[in-house]
Amino acid sequence: MAKATTIKDAVKKLEEARGINAAEAEKVPPIEKMDPTLSTLKACKHLALSTNNIEKISSLAGMDNLKILSLGRNLIKKVENVEAVAETLEELWLSYNAIEKLSGVEKLANLRVLYLSNNKIRDWVELERLAGLEKLEDLLLVGNPLYNEHRDNNTGAEYRVEVLKRLPNLKKLDGIPVDVDERDQAMQARGGA
Amino acid sequence: DDAERDLAAAKPALDDALAALNSIRPSDITSLKALKSPPDIVKRIFDCVLLLRYWPINSVSWQDVKGSMVIAGSYEVAVKMMGDMTFLTALLNFPKEQINDETVELLQPYFAAPDFNYESARKASGNVAGGLPAG
Numbered sequence: 001m002a003k004a005t006t007i008k009d010a011v012k013k014l015e016e017a018r019g020i021n022a023a024e025a026e027k028v029p030p031i032e033k034m035d036p037t038l039s040t041l042k043a044c045k046h047l048a049l050s051t052n053n054i055e056k057i058s059s060l061a062g063m064d065n066l067k068i069l070s071l072g073r074n075l076i077k078k079v080e081n082v083e084a085v086a087e088t089l090e091e092l093w094l095s096y097n098a099i100e101k102l103s104g105v106e107k108l109a110n111l112r113v114l115y116l117s118n119n120k121i122r123d124w125v126e127l128e129r130l131a132g133l134e135k136l137e138d139l140l141l142v143g144n145p146l147y148n149e150h151r152d153n154n155t156g157a158e159y160r161v162e163v164l165k166r167l168p169n170l171k172k173l174d175g176i177p178v179d180v181d182e183r184d185q186a187m188q189a190r191g192g193a
Numbered sequence: 194d195d196a197e198r199d200l201a202a203a204k205p206a207l208d209d210a211l212a213a214l215n216s217i218r219p220s221d222i223t224s225l226k227a228l229k230s231p232p233d234i235v236k237r238i239f240d241c242v243l244l245l246r247y248w249p250i251n252s253v254s255w256q257d258v259k260g261s262m263v264i265a266g267s268y269e270v271a272v273k274m275m276g277d278m279t280f281l282t283a284l285l286n287f288p289k290e291q292i293n294d295e296t297v298e299l300l301q302p303y304f305a306a307p308d309f310n311y312e313s314a315r316k317a318s319g320n321v322a323g324g325l326p327a328g
Contacts, residue, residue, distance in 0.1 A: 050295070051253050051264070051302045072295050073253055093295040096250060115295045119249045140293070142247040175291030 004053075007037040034059045046070065050093065060084045072096050072115070079104035086110070094119065095140065102126040111136055118143035127166045137171040139163070147174070159180075165189045213215070216323055222275055224319070232317035233258050236266025237303055242284070243270055244299050245292065253302075263306045 005013075015021060034054060039062025041047070047063065050072040057076060060066065061084040069082075069089060073096035082089070082104060091113035092105070099119040105111070112135050121127075122145035130136060141147045141163070150159035163173055164186035170178055225231060243250050250265040273274055274280060 048298055050298050053253065070295065070298055071252070075252060093298070095247075095295055096252075096288055115293065118249055130229070140295075143249060175288070175293065 004026065004033055006033060007035050011037060011040070036061075037060065038063060038182050045149065050074070064088070068093065071115065083107055090135075091115075095143075100126075102129045105130060106132055109186075113138040115140040116144065117141065120145065122146050122149075124166065127163060131166055134169060136167065136169060139167065139173055141169055142174050161185045161189060196310060210284040214281075217281065217284075219281060222281065226272065226275055231268070233263070233266065234314050235318045236271070237264060237306070237309065238314060238318075239268065239271035239274070240264065240266050241300055241303055242272065243267060243294075244296055246274070246283075247296075248274055259308065261307050263308075264302055300326070 018151055034057065036047070038047070038058050038059045042064055044063055045065050045132070046068040047066060048070045050070050051072050052076040054071060054076060056167075057071065057079065058081045060069075061082060063085055066085045066088050068091040069085065070093040072093050076094065076097040077099060079092075079094070079099065079102065086107050086109060088110070090110055092108065092111060093113075093115045095115050095117040097119055099116065100121065102121065105114065106129050109132075109164050111133050114130070114136060115138075117140050121141065124146070126146075131140075147159065150156055150179075160182050163180060164170060164182055168183070168186060168190070172178060216218070225235070240250060243249075249267075249270055251270070254265045255262045256265045257263075277283070
């Protein structure tokens with residue numbers, strides 16, 4: 001196995017392949033380790049780092065235009081060091097990692113989309129941490145212990161109401177639009193009108 | 194308008210995909226399951242199905258296959274998926290409208306491999322190649 005690609009190498013390779021200047025590019029293909037070279041990607045709106053072996057989120061400072069942070073299929077355990085992009089970040093793609101707790105996500109006040117399929121979320125308290133994210137409308141939890149347990153017990157409908165009880169602003173859950181009935185049920189469960 | 198033109202452009206791809214699915218018979222799956230170690234490209238094809246269905250998949254590792262670095266398939270999970278009697282029906286009823294941009298990105302490293310096309314998959318595996326781009 002060759003040694004890991006650094007972000008510097010990847011940026012150089014990308015520039016050569018596409019004949020562009022990465023500092024002005026809006027989309028960057030997969031690279032292996034997050035390091036401060038990322039701060040040069042000033043125009044990047046969508047950072048694609050999925051399908052790698054990244055263990056830690058770091059070095060996002062300076063990515064002033066980042067809207068979509070894509071880190072699916074890595075080895076990430078925590079959502080950390082995201083404060084630097086909290087003002088611009090709208091979508092966080094983290095499926096196929098090893099995330100158990102969602103602390104850290106609550107700092108992303110402008111988050112609209114959160115993809116978390118196939119992680120290790122098992123407790124409702126983790127979803128309660130997201131309750132302050134008023135713009136969050138699209139959440140994906142398929143393949144987490146919390147989801148699988150309900151799927152295996154044929155209580156998928158109850159699961160959806162339980163999620164909506166905690167996150168009443170969701171428009172889409174697990175790829176399926178939230179319908180009026182389940183929204184009403186969730187509101188009643190919350191003790192609302 | 195734009196939306197209708199895009200829709201018309203996407204229709205042939207959808208028709209092709211459905212035709213490819215319809216060409217797979219339960220006996221194809223049975224004979225595939227009988228193989229102890231299927232061709233590498235078959236393992237990668239099934240990784241794509243796992244990702245589209247949000248099934249578990251191994252953490253990524255790369256291997257050299259005939260001179261290009263490709264992702265090692267999570268075939269033990271695929272075998273589990275094929276063991277479900279409703280597997281083919283589930284594919285035929287696959288909720289296409291639920292595919293999101295993240296999944297598309299997760300498929301891209303597979304599509305980038307030079308051998309990931311219908312011809313080489315068909316040579317290796319017959320009908321199970323269905324769904325791959327021709328040529």
